[in-house]
Amino acid sequence: MTPPRLALVPGEPAGVGPELCVRLLQRPRDYDLICYADPRSLRAAADALALPLTLLPPDRPSRAPGEVAVVEIPNPVPPAFGAPEPGNAAAVIQALRDAAQACLDGRLDGVITGPVHKAVINQGGIAYTGTTELLAQQAGCEVVMMLANDIVRVGLATTHLPLRDVADAIAPEPLARTLRIVDAALRGDFGLARPRIAVLGLNPHAGEAGHLGREEIEVIEPVLAALRGEGLDLIGPLPADTAFLPAKLQGFDAVVAMYHDQGLPVLKYSGFERAVNLTLGLPYPRVAVDHGTALDLAGRGLADPSSLIAAADACARIAHIRSTRSDRNPPGGSP
Structure with a gap:
């Protein structure tokens, strides 16, 4: 070729x-x-x-x-x-x-x-x-920023936003678009027939059943349910503080974080030297x-x-x- x-x-x-x-x-x-x-x-x-x-x-x-x-x-x-x-x-x-x-x-x-x-x-x-x-x-x-190394791939639902603006940016349409782009890229660019994507919650403990925020209940969970109906294999919303445990990562092909510093510090700690930044879509x-x-x-x-x-x-x-x-x-x- x-x-x-x-x-x-x-x-x-x-x-x-x-x-x-x-x-x-x-x-x-x-x-x-x-x-x-x-x-x-x-x-x-x-x-x-x-x-x-x-x-x-x-x-x-x-x-x-x-x-x-x-x-x-x-x-x-x-x-x-x-x-x-x-x-x-x-x-x-x-x-x-x-x-x-x-x-x-x-x-x-x-x-x-x-x-x-x-x-x-x-x-x-x-x-x-x-x-x-x-x-x-x-x-x-429309694109998605993903950072990846030999340990984990992390896509971002929002990128360069002040933290106080993130919750308002987590809305059904852009979140669904992000997940579709990540799924398509994992299939088309990484050759995965049925990628499993872990989706993090926005709030601590993924909202604690609404006691620490309702974005998971009102936005994230309905989006995941709808996309599962389209054939996407989505797990979550998961608490961000435990989703990156090595045993859990073995079951995921990628993780989608709700904001920049929710997922990227873990990725950079796990292998900064070999990490790359991909623009999906x-x-x-x-x-x-x-x-x-x-x-x-x-x-x-x-x-x-x-x-x-x-x-x-x-x-x-x-x-x-x-x-x-x-x-x-x-x-x-x-x-």
Whole structure:
């Protein structure tokens, strides 16, 4: 089969993203990479790490270690390690959008993204809450943020909201949409025939039969009952403080948490280095690192590339699964 063609976007040029990309590029791979970046950032990172790097035109992707095709996205302000510049915010966003557009156009098969600096992008005059939201808006679709490692997959019913706004955001329609997207992704991108999804309650002890809140009774339980009627295998709502016990996790393929810090601290504690961030529901696979820009480590050769390597492997694997499914079900064929 044709190897997947994946975009690689380093993210914030003053952070560890460029050097993590250089480390990733030293590995043999069975997929093509096209890097959307300023070549100066990549060369500076390679020089700082004393690693070989050959940059090729975008129409000459290479799978050889130390080589990569590059779509040039120049930074207006030459970046320095550890010193992000708001003047480069537009270039960071352009790299993300151009890489995603190549997937939407069918020229590439997936996107791997490094860490970005949200505050610096906003300081650059661009309203930005996260790459998940950016790519969803560009593609015109509803998405779910999922973080995953070798231990657990955690999808989020709400993402970047103040805690005081979370309860109002847990409503029947968006919760049902989230669960359908997670179920479809587990089937289509992870190859699970009948995924079992644990759904956490919002309140302590999952509401304690209404004594600690009624969101479970009035919203979550009716949604789960309706979706079970559609064939989804949903367990819950479960108390969040015990749902992640190892013995229980063995019975689930994924967990859906009601808010960001309900599920992600457990995931990061269980295996931060190998964790990745997936955007479920896009027309193409997008997988990101599960860490920040680490400005204090930039250019020092201390950043761990494990998360980016895991993200690249996951993106290639999902792209391959999607391609296989597409080959089996060509346009006009039976579903």
